[in-house]
């Protein structure tokens with residue numbers, strides 16, 4: 001299925017009841033950072049249906065290999081080796097081709113390489129924690145990393161984040177821009193996490209939990225988790241309303 | 247029963263968290279050697295067409311404190327009002343201007359600085375021209391879903407007055423929250439998340 005002509009329809013309206021609301025007091029930082037007035041609704045203009053494009057030429061050979069992209073030559077990051085793969089599609093089920101996917105995470109002990117992270121767990125000298133890739137013509141992406149550890153964070157006195165990987169995705173129009181997090185099948189911390197509980201619908205939360213995929217696992221090397229990402233879909237432009245006679 | 251529409255719901259958003267820099271601007275937070283440069287840090291080169299401007303911005307919380315861990319991306323047309331995007335069907339954008347920028351807040355002051363060009367006017371859905379504007383997208387710890395807004399230019403009074411998007415804002419008293427005053431070549435756009443001066447955000 002090729003798609004020679006770029007699509008220019010406006011995007012489906014975002015279902016704001018499916019996403020987390022701005023104000024979620026149990027996630028304390030949201031209290032002073034949540035807009036209180038109603039959003040102004042409007043159909044997309046050219047400013048929204050367009051968006052930036054990134055060429056495959058920006059991607060370096062190790063950009064999608066977090067086990068090695070910060071490691072000294074001949075060394076590798078410590079932790080459970082995993083592959084994360086999946087497909088970026090839109091709400092119509094169409095693959096989103098050639099789109100930039102960026103990801104970041106803590107190391108195997110749950111520590112970020114960031115001056116603001118003061119957790120006791122040690123830094124791994126061979127792990128940076130960032131990676132990126134561009135989807136292929138059908139929307140598929142893949143990367144290699146180590147499974148991040150859970151970590152405590154100051155919210156309640158004993159709140160822990162489950163193991164997770166942060167994702168940033170572009171799509172074709174700037175209003176498809178999305179940041180989210182991927183969790184791991186079977187983690188008991190998922191259902192206790194205040195950040196995950198900002199999402200009101202259990203079915204929506206389950207969409208962020210990646211299953212173990214033994215068929216994609218590389219024997220004697222790395223287990224695999226599948227994480228599909230869905231971006232907003234576009235309306236058809238066949239019968240756009242425009243002034244008669246134009 | 248009827249046929250299935252075959253729609254799949256969008257992946258739900260989660261906060262970018264306090265360590266968004268690791269993923270999106272690793273060089274900025276001291277993770278060097280993975281990418282040669284952070285994406286979106288330079289928007290113009292010598293051959294970019296248009297008037298050079300600086301946009302300075304802050305994102306301010308409900309206590310009046312600037313966020314020092316936020317990240318902002320901007321998206322804008324070129325000097326002639328064309329976007330550098332495959333979905334731009336009216337013509338082609340300036341090859342020396344991608345139109346997209348990304349900037350983390352200064353970790354001490356919370357300030358964002360974009361060196362860019364003033365965009366041209368882009369038509370609204372019905373063909374009327376919109377006033378020049380820059381789209382802003384804001385993410386941070388404590389923001390559960392990225393916020394969309396627009397910056398308009400303080401020295402474009404006539405164009406702003408006829409802008410179909412600004413006209414659509416019922417409470418006219420809120421329109422100035424989207425208009426950045428100009429001083430020399432610098433536009434200052436402070437974004438307020440809450441309070442009397444809460445910036446207009448769009449569901450778009």
Ligand SMILES: [Fe+3]
Nearest residue numbers: 161164166263
């Ligand atoms: Fe995290």
